[in-house]
Amino acid sequence: MDTIGKPPAAKQKKKLNKKRVALVASIALVFSALMFFASANVQQTAAALPKNISLGYFDYQAPTIRYGLMMDTFQVSEHTIEANQFLSEILQEHKMPYQQIDQLVQNAKPVFDVRNLRSGKPYVILNADTTNCADYFIYEPSVYGYVVFDLKNLTVKKVEKPIESRVSTASGVIESSLWNTMVDNGLSYELTSKMEDALAWSIDFHHIQKNDQFKLIYEQHFIDGEPVGVGEIRGAYFKNFDNEYYAFYYENDRYNGFYDLEARPMKKAFLKSPVKYSRISSRYNLRRFHPVLRRTRPHYGTDYAAPRGTPIYAVADGVITKASYTRGNGNYVKIRHDDVYQTQYLHMNGFADGIKPGVHVKQGQTIGYVGSTGLATGPHVCFRFWKNGKQVNHLRENLPPPEPMPEEDIPHFNLIRDSLKVRLDSIEYKIVERAVIEEEATVQQQPETTEGERSDP
Numbered sequence: 001m002d003t004i005g006k007p008p009a010a011k012q013k014k015k016l017n018k019k020r021v022a023l024v025a026s027i028a029l030v031f032s033a034l035m036f037f038a039s040a041n042v043q044q045t046a047a048a049l050p051k052n053i054s055l056g057y058f059d060y061q062a063p064t065i066r067y068g069l070m071m072d073t074f075q076v077s078e079h080t081i082e083a084n085q086f087l088s089e090i091l092q093e094h095k096m097p098y099q100q101i102d103q104l105v106q107n108a109k110p111v112f113d114v115r116n117l118r119s120g121k122p123y124v125i126l127n128a129d130t131t132n133c134a135d136y137f138i139y140e141p142s143v144y145g146y147v148v149f150d151l152k153n154l155t156v157k158k159v160e161k162p163i164e165s166r167v168s169t170a171s172g173v174i175e176s177s178l179w180n181t182m183v184d185n186g187l188s189y190e191l192t193s194k195m196e197d198a199l200a201w202s203i204d205f206h207h208i209q210k211n212d213q214f215k216l217i218y219e220q221h222f223i224d225g226e227p228v229g230v231g232e233i234r235g236a237y238f239k240n241f242d243n244e245y246y247a248f249y250y251e252n253d254r255y256n257g258f259y260d261l262e263a264r265p266m267k268k269a270f271l272k273s274p275v276k277y278s279r280i281s282s283r284y285n286l287r288r289f290h291p292v293l294r295r296t297r298p299h300y301g302t303d304y305a306a307p308r309g310t311p312i313y314a315v316a317d318g319v320i321t322k323a324s325y326t327r328g329n330g331n332y333v334k335i336r337h338d339d340v341y342q343t344q345y346l347h348m349n350g351f352a353d354g355i356k357p358g359v360h361v362k363q364g365q366t367i368g369y370v371g372s373t374g375l376a377t378g379p380h381v382c383f384r385f386w387k388n389g390k391q392v393n394h395l396r397e398n399l400p401p402p403e404p405m406p407e408e409d410i411p412h413f414n415l416i417r418d419s420l421k422v423r424l425d426s427i428e429y430k431i432v433e434r435a436v437i438e439e440e441a442t443v444q445q446q447p448e449t450t451e452g453e454r455s456d457p
């Protein structure tokens with residue numbers, strides 16, 4: 001367990017004070033719980049009182065509190081809902097009169113519909129005196145919370161369990177694929193996906209390779225000590241080929257996002273690719289040997305193969321200049337971003353609603369859907385990047401930087417960055433031996449898609 005970064009001295013002091021306050025508060029809480037225990041329940045459950053209680057010296061057995069209740073005062077029986085089992089059935093078994101069950105079900109309605117009990121989910125019956133009706137029925141539909149049915153007062157309340165967030169670290173060296181590496185290191189899909197989100201602007205995750213490395217600082221969420229999910233990624237490091245990337249999460253009351261070592265936003269003016277979850281099936285190549293025409297024909301774009309219907313995004317803010325059809329391009333869209341850059345998206349199945357010339361689009365906005373219209377044999381988008389009227393390889397361009405972080409925030413960012421970087425750099429790589437030696441991964445060659453060699457401007 002750890003805090004994020006190195007807080008400045010004043011903060012640290014504040015934190016210490018907070019700790020002290022928390023300690024005092026928890027002692028007070030235990031004490032008042034104890035007083036409650038001693039006074040309220042004494043007549044009813046005197047037999048259940050621990051023998052070694054001695055208030056004067058704090059020499060007592062701490063009561064077990066679960067569901068906000070003093071468990072020691074009850075007989076606790078734990079069960080799971082069986083198939084086709086109803087609440088009324090369960091409660092009748094525990095000596096609850098039918099009329100009261102009916103009232104309880106009515107009272108529950110605004111909080112919890114008792115028809116939603118699911119077989120296999122756990123429930124607990126608390127009973128102070130088993131010769132009488134039980135005191136509580138507590139249902140746990142998920143790890144995130146539970147529903148308390150007070151069988152004496154006929155009240156029902158839903159309680160969300162507190163989520164505890166701890167800062168965790170992770171690392172890995174790519175052996176065969178990013179996914180395998182994450183699995184081998186016991187890391188979740190959720191974490192993989194959040195790392196991709198943090199770094200997607202700098203790293204093309206379709207083209208990571210063996211020996212690429214990553215390190216992460218992130219928030220792991222726990223409920224009752226069990227991991228339940230991943231919060232924010234705080235810091236990320238990725239070594240792709242020989243390039244090193246750092247991403248630091250920064251937030252204040254005005255904005256948030258990932259920034260690099262120099263406080264530049266990770267988010268770029270242009271998206272790396274116009275489709276998510278795609279792969280490059282053909283690159284920009286001025287001397288491509290055309291598989292169908294069987295001669296050298298330049299390929300002025302980058303082809304991203306993806307299932308038909310996959311959304312195609314505008315890679316940057318701009319104005320639509322074309323949304324039309326030609327024999328070679330099929331359905332295509334062209335966007336002017338500024339005086340220098342334009343982008344073009346070919347072979348669309350169709351356009352997104354409202355996409356027509358003159359319309360402003362935002363970065364990441366869906367402009368159309370992957371298809372194979374025009375000269376294309378398989379569904380893909382041929383992405384053309386125009387610079388000063390010429391088609392260039394966008395993967396080789398040094399594209400303009402996005403809006404920088406405001407000057408006045410940089411000192412604060414630097415503090416956070418420094419502590420995260422120290423922490424990231426100190427993470428050691430876990431080298432995990434794969435239990436099963438995988439066969440040499442064979443690269444599946446996708447059938448080439450054919451298309452017109454020229455894109456109509």
Ligand SMILES: [Zn+2]
Nearest residue numbers: 301302303382
């Ligand atoms: Zn193409």
